[in-house]
Amino acid sequence: MDPSFHEIRGQYTTRPKERASRSSRKEPELDLSRNIYARALATPPRACATTRTVLPNFFLVKFKTVKDPEQDKNWFVPTEVSLTSDGLRVQEEMPGPGSLALCRQELFREFSVAGSKYHGADKTFGKLRQTRRQATGGKNPLWREDMDSYILTLLRGHITQCLVRFAGMFETAGRKYISKSDSWEDIKQRTSIGCVLYLGPKLDQAEQDIHESASRPLPPPPGRLSIMDLKDDKMETKVPIHDLQVLLGQENVARLRDRKALFRDGAIFVLAGKRTEDLQMQLWRLQGYMATQELDNPKKPEAAQQALP
Secondary structure, three states: OOHHHHHHHHHOOOOOOOOOOHHHOOHHHHHHHHOHHHHHHOOOEEEOOOOOOEEEHHHEEEEEEEEEOOOOEEEEEEOOOOOOOOOOOOOEEOOOOOEEEEOOHHHHHHOOOOOOOOOOHHHOOOOOOHHHHHHOOOOOOEOOOOHHHHHHHHHHHHHHHHHHHHHHHHHHHOOOOEEEEOOHHHHHOOOOOOEEEEOOOOOOHHHHHHHHHOOOOOOOOOOOOEEEEEEOOOOEEEEEEEEHHHHOHHHHHHHHHHHOHHHHOOOEEEEOOHHHHHHHHHHHHHHHHHOOOOOOOOEOOOOOOOOOO
16 A cells, blocks of 8 residues: 555544643643632533522532432432431432532521522422433422531531541651641741641630630631731742631531540641642532621731740
């Protein structure tokens, strides 16, 4: 066969574009690829089934239909955050694409508030198409009355489990995915910080009396939505500060301290490392889930000059 045949034919063949190596990528592109918030904003846009608001998929929660064969009922279950049994004895996921809703506790709470714009929206949420209606035996799924607090419990439980796991890796193998910080100023001396966690001091009455008379009083907790400015010779960045007493609640904070000694000895902690990025995103997700209209202006906490115990 004429060898020029393959040469000519190859000129018009579209070959897959080679993926750019890390060294050849531009610095802004690299910065975005490392930024978990940029990655969340880059998720595909989707519409909320109730409000019709279009947002990146990260800010929505997906619901699927689960069947309880003993009661012969179908229920909506948040699949993306469901880590433990939701009370159904058997969870048989029904076919279908599922339905999306804004990941906001405030929205789910308004489903049952008389006079609210979205009162009763749970009755029409994810209304089944004919094909899906046949798959579920012609029965519309039911909505949990406590869905807002149920999702909050799941999100909090997932984050608590992750924190316990990373603390265990620190205690047994010295992996500093999570580490204790002595003060707000100490954090500013660190590099490659993902986010800051404020657990708060755990003091009995005797310790409280000592600290009240000490020359190094404890700093106040950060604001509900707080950020910290970090600067070095090369760059300036901002990191979020998550108040775990607010986000996780006192019960989960007590679980952290009971299960891991690391959390008993400190008040401020730092998350760092690529392995913690999913946890950092879940903390941000929980912030958004618990947010209300009054909490839309971030505050910058003043750096504490005193060292924490």
